Amino acid sequence: MTRFPYFLLFAHLRRNWFRAALTFASVLVALLIFGLLRTCVESLEITVQAGNSSRLVTQSSISLFKDLPRKMADEVKEVRGVKASTHLTWFGGTWISVEHFFARFAVPPEDFRAVYGTGDSADIFLSEDPAENERLWKAFSENRTGCLIGAALAKERGFEIGTRIPLVGSIFPGTYELDVVGIYRSKNPAFDESTLWFQWDYMNEVSKRNGGEADVIGVVVSLLHSPEDAGRVTEEIDAMYRNSAYRTRTQTERAFQAQFASMWGGMPTFFNFLALVAIAASFVVTLNTMLLNYRERVKESGVLKTLGFGDGTVLALTLFESVFLCALAGAIVAPIILSMHKAVVPGINLPLYVAPESAAAIFGLGLLMGLAAGVFPARQSAKLKIIDALRSRA
Numbered sequence: 001m002t003r004f005p006y007f008l009l010f011a012h013l014r015r016n017w018f019r020a021a022l023t024f025a026s027v028l029v030a031l032l033i034f035g036l037l038r039t040c041v042e043s044l045e046i047t048v049q050a051g052n053s054s055r056l057v058t059q060s061s062i063s064l065f066k067d068l069p070r071k072m073a074d075e076v077k078e079v080r081g082v083k084a085s086t087h088l089t090w091f092g093g094t095w096i097s098v099e100h101f102f103a104r105f106a107v108p109p110e111d112f113r114a115v116y117g118t119g120d121s122a123d124i125f126l127s128e129d130p131a132e133n134e135r136l137w138k139a140f141s142e143n144r145t146g147c148l149i150g151a152a153l154a155k156e157r158g159f160e161i162g163t164r165i166p167l168v169g170s171i172f173p174g175t176y177e178l179d180v181v182g183i184y185r186s187k188n189p190a191f192d193e194s195t196l197w198f199q200w201d202y203m204n205e206v207s208k209r210n211g212g213e214a215d216v217i218g219v220v221v222s223l224l225h226s227p228e229d230a231g232r233v234t235e236e237i238d239a240m241y242r243n244s245a246y247r248t249r250t251q252t253e254r255a256f257q258a259q260f261a262s263m264w265g266g267m268p269t270f271f272n273f274l275a276l277v278a279i280a281a282s283f284v285v286t287l288n289t290m291l292l293n294y295r296e297r298v299k300e301s302g303v304l305k306t307l308g309f310g311d312g313t314v315l316a317l318t319l320f321e322s323v324f325l326c327a328l329a330g331a332i333v334a335p336i337i338l339s340m341h342k343a344v345v346p347g348i349n350l351p352l353y354v355a356p357e358s359a360a361a362i363f364g365l366g367l368l369m370g371l372a373a374g375v376f377p378a379r380q381s382a383k384l385k386i387i388d389a390l391r392s393r394a
Helices: 011-015 017-049 071-077 109-116 130-142 151-157 200-209 227-240 253-262 267-296 298-306 311-338 358-383 386-391
Strands: 055-060 082-090 103-107 146-150 164-169 174-186 195-199 219-224 248-252
Touching: 011 017, 011 311, 017 267, 017 311, 017 358, 055 227, 055 253, 071 082, 071 219, 082 109, 082 200, 103 109, 103 200, 109 130, 109 219, 130 146, 130 174, 146 151, 151 174, 164 200, 174 195, 174 200, 195 200, 219 227, 227 248, 248 253, 267 311, 267 358, 311 358
Parallel strands: 103 195, 146 174
Antiparallel strands: 055 219, 055 248, 082 103, 082 219, 146 195, 164 174
């Protein structure tokens, strides 16, 4: 029985290395585009799906950017069915320069923890060790200039516990000297790890001293005893302010996240379309390359068969090139996409969520492209008759 000619597997790739390199590059870029666009779409979807049904978000009915009075947070807390509530206020401001942007919010530490960092509904934690976690939360609560930062932000900017972060306010004027007292991690893919949280009382004090806005908040987030109370509590909160100068709009956290996703309009569909176009274009390039290889190797296939190698050997040699190039591209792109997990898209503050199975999906797609592009030329090579192959010209 004739042994398989393993030494021929890479021979044709080396002979036509430039064409092989271009084909490999096209597949690599196509898979990278596909992975990036699909990651953005899936991240938008998971942001909505991961919303806690036991949380309600109360904002101004006029606009999300319209401030509410501080006392509203205390009033919402007294509504029957509300277990805990906190308020979040977008700070903005500048660190070094406007190019060094990351999200910054002012919050009341203890209320913030009650809603986001306690019990089964906790989205964030400061340490795996319960005692250390408690110590860090206490430090945030007791240190007036203390702040919490996400693990992704700490890695990106080189921050660590004890780092001083000076901010210059814009909406709330003044200079704020913040000290990192804890680095949080998130259990919820919709809760990004690139935000800075600091004390609302400190912000209010500095802003008031510099003639800026005072005693105002952005939104109120309420944690319910039961998600079944969401409808009733929503109506009660909005009814409290229906005839006031600060009419509100209360919705579940999932609905609140969905309104941000809706700002993208038809972009997710367009992203999916672009991803498929990139894959289709790369597939055509790969198929064309494999057809050229088949035409150039017709006489070689005839020689191999003359030497006693079977149709299966000829098929495997032809198919190998396509599968190898596409699978290698998939193997390179897969870890690149995985490394983007929990990264944040600049400018839109969208935390990226990459599922663990995404690496296998990207590699599988590359492998499938290689098989699909190579199977026809490989079958044609295998079906060649020796006499026809030897008579042909490339």
